[in-house]
Amino acid sequence: MQQTNARRALALVGALVGALVVSNAGAQSAAPTAPPRVGSRTGQQAWSAVCANCHMPRTVGGRVRAPTGPRLENKRTPEAEMRNVIRNGHGTMRPIPAARLADSELAPLIAYLRTFNAVR
Ligand code: HEC
Numbered sequence: 001m002q003q004t005n006a007r008r009a010l011a012l013v014g015a016l017v018g019a020l021v022v023s024n025a026g027a028q029s030a031a032p033t034a035p036p037r038v039g040s041r042t043g044q045q046a047w048s049a050v051c052a053n054c055h056m057p058r059t060v061g062g063r064v065r066a067p068t069g070p071r072l073e074n075k076r077t078p079e080a081e082m083r084n085v086i087r088n089g090h091g092t093m094r095p096i097p098a099a100r101l102a103d104s105e106l107a108p109l110i111a112y113l114r115t116f117n118a119v120r
Contacts, residue, residue: 035049038099038100038101038102038105039102039104039105041105041108042108042112043105043108043109043110043111043112043113044112046101046105046108046109046112047109047112047113050096050100050101050109051072051109054067054068054069054093055067055069055070055071055072056071069093072113072116072118073116073117073118074116074117074118075117075118076117076118076119076120077118077119077120078119078120079110079119079120082110082113082118082119083106083110086101086106086109
């Protein structure tokens with residue numbers, strides 16, 4: 001009688017550990033989420049993926065690097081000019097083609113740029 005109880009308890013513990021391992025494996029495989037695709041990003045995601053590398057300081061190997069392009073905060077660029085810069089470039093900034101920033105992402109990106117007054 002005591003032995004069967006002990007066996008039952010062991011079986012229960014085994015089942016619990018098994019369930020934990022399975023659920024943890026699931027959590028780990030779901031962890032690295034793929035970056036959102038071109039054409040399905042929010043304005044902020046498009047900014048981070050396409051513009052921020054050049055227009056915001058970034059940390060490389062623990063050291064902060066100055067951006068290659070100017071900061072855009074409070075520049076209050078008119079929307080038409082912003083769209084023109086994005087698609088046609090500006091000085092040394094190369095044009096950003098639709099393959100990197102879909103037409104449908106322009107409006108959300110402009111809206112995001114307005115949150116820090118890069119666009120008036
Ligand atoms: C590969 C680097 C790079 C990327 C990517 C990039 N830029 Fe630029 N951008 C620059 C540089 C460098 C300049 C300054 C060029 C010049 O005036 O000669 C610039 C200039 C600009 C200007 C004009 C600023 C001014 O002083 O009038 C705007 C606006 C701008 N970028 C917006 C954007 C936006 C929005 C994106 C993302 C869709 C973007 N840029 C992506 C490098 C980049």
